[in-house]
Amino acid sequence: MNDSIAQALSENAGGREAAYDFEAARKVYAQIVSDFPGTIQAARAAERMPVTEALIREKRFYGQIHENAKKLLTETGINIADSKRIMEILVSADAIDFKNRQAVFIPLKADYVEECLEMLPPTFPGDPGILSPGTGPAFSSPRGRADRNKAADRSELEKIIRTVGEYADAVRIFALPVPADESLSDFECARMMEYGFSGLKMISTARMDDWEAWSFRGREDWLDCVCLMSSLSPVPAATDAFIRSAETRNHLLLADFSTAETSGADSPESLLTMVHTHVLFMMVLAQTLNPGITCIHGGMPGICSHISTHGASLLPRPSSLLNAALARLNLWITGFPSAQMMCSPAKESGPDRAMMKAYGFHMLFRAFGMKDQPAVFSLEQLIRDCEAERLSAQNPVEKILPLNFQDKVMLCQS
DSSP: OHHHHHHHHHHHHHHHHHTTOHHHHHHHHHHHHHHSTTSHHHHHHHHHHHHHHHHHHHHHHHHHHHHHHHHIIIIIOBOOTTOHHHHHHHHHTTOBOTTOOSOSSBOBOHHHHHHHHHHSOSOOTTOOOTTEEEEOOOOOBOBOTTSSBOOBOHHHHHHHHHHHHHTTTTOOEEEOSSOBOTTSOHHHHHHHHHHHOOSEEEEOOTTSOHHHHHTTTTOTTEEEEEOOEETTEEOHHHHHHHHHHHHHTOOEEEEEOOBHHHHOOOSHHHHHHHHHHHHHHHHHHHHHHSTTOOEEEEEOOBSSHHHHHHOGGGOOHHHHHHHHHHHHHIIIIIOOOBEEEEOOOGGGHHHHHHHHHHHTOSEEEEOTTBOSSSOBBOHHHHHHHHHHHHHHHTSOOOOOOOOOOOGGGGGTOO
């Protein structure tokens, strides 16, 4: 009888952990240890208690990052003084706190930020769900005859897209892993992707004309990748494309690739806070332009700026952990849909998949098909990665493991 009660309590604790209610889970584990000494469940609960304590501390860490990011928006402000269009949009919406004379830049009203974040849809129909891996974007290309990287031509892209379509059970979100040559526009690439893959796809409409960008309006199987921010300032060249995508009401993937190297961040907390602030500002602006528009948190922090040009497969382990932290921040604290990057070098694909499950990513950009440096796409490697993903999917998800942040050390490792 006692064993059955202890087993029921253990299952209850596991359910609390799965819902990220680690404090409640720890209380149940403590009850099992106290009331059912000597049982298998008590031994397992005793092992799990210090883990849940670490997860409780970690969750508080993410909560603090979220609050500090909102304070940056409302107390420090965003440097939009030179961005006339954004300034006019926010002034017209009565979003700016002109009474704040202490802010370094242009502060937003705290209640306006909360109002916009509350407008965000918590889900969207095309969401493939937690632990859904995908390709790229890897910013890399097949080798040419001269043994140098080159853009993919139509026949190469068709072959890549056809292969991804054959592995649709393993690839849940499809971003082109290679750039196309100048004979193919981004819109043509999108049409090719659409023909070969029915699942969730991602492309940027920044280089498309108005009609082409509008064709993605409200599409549940497409994400429009938009970037806007750098060091608490909008990037002038990205502003018009961002505003058009939001006004069109495309489903937006709000991407931010800030790195410790370029931002001057000297700790995981400072880098995560900056990236999260950038994405929150994009969310506020998008909701101002089109209330209720779908926004995916695409904060993808890195260590060094050169990493992002070589692809997600070459992200060092610390960058993957930083991306895992932002995924957890959204899963545990904000509830926003999110997509982060993860390294996937061929020699470490097994451990990386285990880490992905243990650390609990949401939608996940991974550079399937990427080989070792120099970063080169390989169709054969893509097939191997997809086959490995199929095998990985057969393994049950392990219990959640805590992430350990060690001040500046994480930003220095490779």
